[in-house]
Amino acid sequence: MRNNLPKRILVADDHFCSLEGLKLALTNLPNLIICGEATDGQQLVEKCSELLPDVVITDLKMPKLTGMEAVSILQNVHPEIKVLAWTQYMDADLFRQTMKAGAKGFLYKSAKEVEIVDAIDTVLRGNIYYCEYTNDLIAQMVVQGALDHTPKPLPAGFFAAHEREVLCLICQEYKTTEIARKLSLSPNTVNKYRANLKFKIGTDRFAGLVTFAVDYGILKPEDIPSKNIVPSSKR
Numbered sequence: 001m002r003n004n005l006p007k008r009i010l011v012a013d014d015h016f017c018s019l020e021g022l023k024l025a026l027t028n029l030p031n032l033i034i035c036g037e038a039t040d041g042q043q044l045v046e047k048c049s050e051l052l053p054d055v056v057i058t059d060l061k062m063p064k065l066t067g068m069e070a071v072s073i074l075q076n077v078h079p080e081i082k083v084l085a086w087t088q089y090m091d092a093d094l095f096r097q098t099m100k101a102g103a104k105g106f107l108y109k110s111a112k113e114v115e116i117v118d119a120i121d122t123v124l125r126g127n128i129y130y131c132e133y134t135n136d137l138i139a140q141m142v143v144q145g146a147l148d149h150t151p152k153p154l155p156a157g158f159f160a161a162h163e164r165e166v167l168c169l170i171c172q173e174y175k176t177t178e179i180a181r182k183l184s185l186s187p188n189t190v191n192k193y194r195a196n197l198k199f200k201i202g203t204d205r206f207a208g209l210v211t212f213a214v215d216y217g218i219l220k221p222e223d224i225p226s227k228n229i230v231p232s233s234k235r
Contacts, residue, residue: 006032007033007054010035010048011036012041012043012056012058012067014039018059021109036053044058044062044065044074045077049077049078055081057083058070058085058086067086071085071098082124083103084104084105084107085098085107086109087107090108105131122202152216162183162193163197166190166194170206176191
C-alpha cells in the first residue's frame with residue numbers, strides 16, 4: 001500500500017453509463033485517483049498488470065473474460081490488489097462464487113459516494129466490505145448453513161473482558177440497553193465494547209459480525225434465531 005500517496009483505483013464495466021457514473025462518483029474525492037479503466041475482463045487483467053492499482057472496482061459480467069474470471073486471475077497474479085465487485089444483482093450462488101474468486105467486498109451500482117469511499121477504505125485496511133444490500137443475504141446464508149467453512153482459531157487473548165459476550169448478544173440483535181442489563185454493565189461500557197469489536201473485526205455491520213462469529217466458532221448457525229434477520233430498511 002502506498003501510505004503517503006493517493007490510492008489508485010482502476011474501474012471496469014462494459015456499460016458506458018455505469019462506467020461513467022462510477023468515474024464521476026470517484027472524481028475529485030480526496031486521496032483517491034482513477035489510474036485506469038477497462039471495458040472487458042481481459043483488458044482489466046492487462047491494465048492491472050500494467051498499472052498495479054491499489055483497488056479495482058469491477059462489474060461481474062463483462063465480455064472476453066467475465067469480471068469473476070478476471071478477479072480469480074488477479075488474486076493469483078496480483079494478490080495485493082483489493083477487488084470490489086460492482087453489481088446490480090446478488091444471490092447466494094453469485095456471492096459464494098465471487099468470494100471464492102477473491103473479491104474483498106460488494107457494491108451495488110446504486111451506491112452513493114460515501115459508501116464507495118467506505119468500501120475502498122475498508123478493503124485497504126485488509127477487511128471485507130459488506131454493503132447494506134448484502135447484509136440480509138449473508139446473514140440468511142449463515143443461519144441456513146449455506147456458507148461452507150471450517151471454524152478458524154482465534155489468536156490468544158483476542159477478546160478482552162466482556163467482548164465475546166457482547167458480540168454474541170449483538171448477533172442475536174439485542175440492543176445496547178438490553179446487553180447492558182444482561183451483563184450488568186452501563187450502556188456506555190457496552191458501547192466501548194462495540195467500538196473495540198468494530199476495530200478488531202473490521203466492521204460493525206450485522207452481517208459481518210454474524211459471519212465472523214460463525215467463522216470462528218463463537219456461535220453456531222442455529223444459535224442465531226432467523227426471526228432476528230429482517231430487512232435492513234426495517235432496522
